[in-house]
Amino acid sequence: MSDEPMQVAVLGGGSFGTALASIAADNGARVRQWLRDPALAAQINREHCNGRYLPDYAMNPGVVASTEMAEVLEGAQLVLVAIPSKAFREVVRQARPWLHAAQILVSTTKGIQEEGFKLMSQILEEETGFPHIGVISGPNLASEIAQKQLTATVIASDDPDTRTWVQTALGCDYFRVYASNDRYGVELGGALKNIYAIAAGMAAALGMGENTRSMLMTRALAEMSRFAVDQGANPMTFLGLAGVGDLIVTCSSSLSRNYRVGQALGEGRTLDEAVEALGQVAEGVNTVRLVRDKARQDGVYMPLAEGLYQVLFEGVPAREMARMLMLGEQSSDVEFILSREDVQQAHRDSGGQDG
Numbered sequence: 216m217s218d219e220p221m222q223v224a225v226l227g228g229g230s231f232g233t234a235l236a237s238i239a240a241d242n243g244a245r246v247r248q249w250l251r252d253p254a255l256a257a258q259i260n261r262e263h264c265n266g267r268y269l270p271d272y273a274m275n276p277g278v279v280a281s282t283e284m285a286e287v288l289e290g291a292q293l294v295l296v297a298i299p300s301k302a303f304r305e306v307v308r309q310a311r312p313w314l315h316a317a318q319i320l321v322s323t324t325k326g327i328q329e330e331g332f333k334l335m336s337q338i339l340e341e342e343t344g345f346p347h348i349g350v351i352s353g354p355n356l357a358s359e360i361a362q363k364q365l366t367a368t369v370i371a372s373d374d375p376d377t378r379t380w381v382q383t384a385l386g387c388d389y390f391r392v393y394a395s396n397d398r399y400g401v402e403l404g405g406a407l408k409n410i411y412a413i414a415a416g417m418a419a420a421l422g423m424g425e426n427t428r429s430m431l432m433t434r435a436l437a438e439m440s441r442f443a444v445d446q447g448a449n450p451m452t453f454l455g456l457a458g459v460g461d462l463i464v465t466c467s468s469s470l471s472r473n474y475r476v477g478q479a480l481g482e483g484r485t486l487d488e489a490v491e492a493l494g495q496v497a498e499g500v501n502t503v504r505l506v507r508d509k510a511r512q513d514g515v516y517m518p519l520a521e522g523l524y525q526v527l528f529e530g531v532p533a534r535e536m537a538r539m540l541m542l543g544e545q546s547s548d549v550e551f552i553l554s555r556e557d558v559q560q561a562h563r564d565s566g567g568q569d570g
């Protein structure tokens with residue numbers, strides 16, 4: 216890295232993209248932000264405010280917004296892609312003519328592409344074939360970052376340059392960037408926790424208590440780790456910020472969009488109404504469908520994802536699903552210590568006397 220200001224491009228004009236762009240500018244980088252809405256780009260350049268996504272946030276005036284990819288990507292050394300999963304590939308393709316192998320390319324998006332069950336950094340890899348690819352994930356509610364609440368995130372990449380550049384570009388006294396080399400595990404954690412945030416929002420709206428939330432989060436972690444192991448990720452990653460850290464914040468806060476969709480459902484709205492009322496993307500709605508199908512296909516036991524799927528898409532009442540889950544097959548607490556199979560075998564050996 217030279218002494219020249221770093222050149223950073225952010226693709227996406229949502230709340231997280233905007234907060235990251237402003238942090239990088241606070242750190243002295245030359246920052247360009249791409250968004251498709253010309254009126255919002257003009258507002259950012261004129262008022263240094265993203266009125267649609269973070270109206271109360273005074274952005275660093277150095278961030279220059281544009282609807283032109285060429286202007287944003289010209290000279291960029293670090294490119295952060297903060298675009299919902301449904302549009303991620305399309306936007307990377309738009310950017311592709313200005314991307315090159317020396318750049319650091321980082322996804323901030325916590326979602327999964329339906330075709331091929333692809334995570335966003337895999338799309339970056341497929342579309343470019345370039346070597347410096349990473350993901351940012353962690354307990355990072357954008358509106359809290361905008362208030363400069365002390366926050367930590369993870370940059371995950373097997374490429375040391377990518378980790379170092381992102382730590383340098385974004386680390387500051389209220390945003391601490393930890394490194395990981397388990398890109399897949401970190402990215403999977405960010406996508407999976409959205410499922411359980413919907414369930415947690417729903418449970419809260421139904422008046423369920425703190426014991427319930429704690430049970431839900433802990434069993435979610437067990438389920439996420441089980442899925443991760445099946446997919447070849449390192450389950451230890453789920454003990455970090457991008458696993459349990461992100462699960463805690465998203466299952467506890469109505470600042471999370473996924474949690475809010477769950478709350479609306481728990482209050483009796485339909486899924487369409489809940490998504491419509493949110494007016495932004497809640498990735499978990501799509502992720503639960505994809506993960507539930509993948510778990511079925513691969514024979515992974517994921518009762519919470521299955522249950523939430525049935526509530527969202529098959530009209531099963533949430534309370535009835537909660538009752539069925541409580542009365543489900545006997546299981547173990549930490550299955551890395553005592554396996555579920557051992558618990559079930561013990562029940563079979565006891566002749567089913569316990570019902």
Ligand SMILES: NC(=O)C1=CN([C@@H]2O[C@H](COP(=O)(O)OP(=O)(O)OC[C@H]3O[C@@H](n4cnc5c(N)ncnc54)[C@H](OP(=O)(O)O)[C@@H]3O)[C@@H](O)[C@H]2O)C=CC1
Pocket residue numbers: 227228229230231232233250251252297298299300302305306323324325326355356357358495496498
């Ligand atoms: N917000 C948060 O608290 C956090 C978000 N994340 C992750 O980061 C990602 C980015 O989040 P965030 O910044 O909040 O943004 P959003 O996920 O809310 O995405 C909004 C941005 O994407 C743009 N966009 C949507 N569809 C398209 C398209 N087809 N073509 C071009 N642009 C499009 C929107 O443009 P327009 O306004 O014109 O629709 C807007 O600029 C998310 O996927 C999320 O999982 C991670 C941590 C925290």
Ligand SMILES: O=C(CO)COP(=O)(O)O
Pocket residue numbers: 325353354355356357409412461464465470471472473474496497498
């Ligand atoms: O990922 C997030 C916080 O870490 C943001 O979650 P939502 O997408 O549910 O708002």
